[in-house]
Amino acid sequence: MRYLLKRIGFYLLAAWVALTLNFFLPRLMPGDPATALFARFKGTLGPEALEALRETFGLTDAPLIIQYFTYLGHVLQGDLGISVAYYPSPVLDVISSGLVWTILLAGTAVIVSFIIGSLLGVAAAWWRFGRIDTIMPPLSALLGAFPYFWLAMVALYIFGFQLGWFPLGHAYGDGVTPGFNFAFIADVVRHAFLPVGTVVIATIGGWLLTMRNTMVSVLGMDYVNLARAKGLSPTRVALRYAARNALLPSVTGFGMSLGFVLGGSLLTEIVFSYPGQGYLLVQAVRSQDYALMQGIFLIITFAVLGANFLVDLVQLWLDPRIREATS
């Protein structure tokens, strides 16, 4: 329990750092984003919009500390300001319209990649110097070297444009009605296949290598030799005895790489015009929609913090040492 409280405290601190960064960024940087924006949208925004923009950034004449607490209060109420790119929608509405797609895409990709990669790592270590062990590590190092979004471009070109096996973009086609019906779900899967696939291919090598390396050292341990000597089936020794313990560093790495994978998946969304946070982010960058940009940064950070907490729970469940050390 103390362990969990400590972790929660840490995530709250990280969230506070992100919030504070978010507050100070527009104030530290040269120029006033609200005025700059207003100048860019001359004619299309009314004078009350300038006030709204200033309000968005909290750029009032009040002392900094008051501005800061006003800002924190707004964020806690879910008020992240007004989007310029999607004027006059509130940032929170714009973000939540894309959140489910990002979670679907990045979540599926990260889990599929973790499972397949770790299993391949187990196989590589078990049949050491075998076919998987010789081919996969360099191959995945090569694939991992490509930028995610470039793999996405190639996949889209070959399987979408040339072969026509998959749609060229978006999360679902015009012909289906969103809802819990087979046609819609099948269409969503068809649209998600390429983006998920490219992220999986780009990230699988990391899991494979981590798992392989820990697995190799775990396989040399006495208790594994004992399990073998007892005549247990190889599958049982490999998965229940060795892999279970070798999984720990991978799980730790899982939490840490989430942010990184998410970054790559955001770029992949752009290539596929997938309507998630990455796509919104690019719209925000193009139209200098700072409020939206910062809102996305906050939401993504919170999501990653939350996911990391889940990883902590898993770790607590997997590793009795953490439980015992803190109980």
Next chain:
Amino acid sequence: MSGRRHSAIAGLAAWADAVRHDKRAAAGAWIIGFFILLAVFGPLIVNDPNELVGMPLQPPSAEHLLGTTGQGQDVLAQLVVGTRSSLLIGFSVGLTVVFVGALIGVTAGYLGGRVDAVLSLLFNVFLVIPGLPLAIVIAAYLPAGPLTIGFVLVIAGWAWNARVLRAQTLAHRNRDFVSAAIVAGESNWRIVTAEILPNMTSLLVSQVIGGTVYAIGAQVGLEFLGLGDVSAVTWGTNLYWAQNDSALLTGAWWTFAPTGLCVALVGFGLTMLNSGFDEITNPRLRLQRAWRAYLIKRGERPGRSTPVVAAGEDHA
């Protein structure tokens, strides 16, 4: 990992020799060497990359070996000129993140106590905040250009190095040779720079290489988003324009394929160089390989054993 200190030149020579003998490291070194030469001399050879040389989106031909872009510029010229700034930013960010990481990580690990607690908290927070969105938010406020890109990549990337170097410093901190130095009354600065850091040389080198791989990839990503100077010619902006000109949906693969291949080749080369270094600086890995080769030569099937390295033994 003996505590012996070679002179810098002898050390470099030993590494160069080892790189030559390790197949992977040698391949990596050739790839990286090629791209460095391309970055240095390439721009002198090819034409002006911004010049409009023909019709837009022409496929590769004898005249334009890699075709033309959506604006009618020569893709090959853009690729070659882009190499320079991409590598330059990559290596400088790689060096800087390790420098910052070492400064903070080694300080935390060496001083311990409250300093360690605060600094560890700092890099752990930066590790858990997603890097790319952070980099994007900061970059959006700064004037577009290579300096901005480099700056945000360092902000988003130093924490990992700090964490690893702190752990490594902690491990060295309790070694006898450090205790001896403390007893001998050496200053903290001297202990860190003369006793601890030299023992982490291989780690530092591999971190610089890893940092460079990170920097090149992330830089291309940021520029692809349009956060770079879109009028400059770099690998990232090449991809930005390819995407912007809908190269994909018109089937113009030559506008994006070569750039991505170059990014990947450089990343792959650096990774190969790195894994080669691993083997050079980790005698156990090297022995394992030698032992296996020996067994195979004798016609036996290598098992799962890990050879134990005796002090002073050298089989490679």
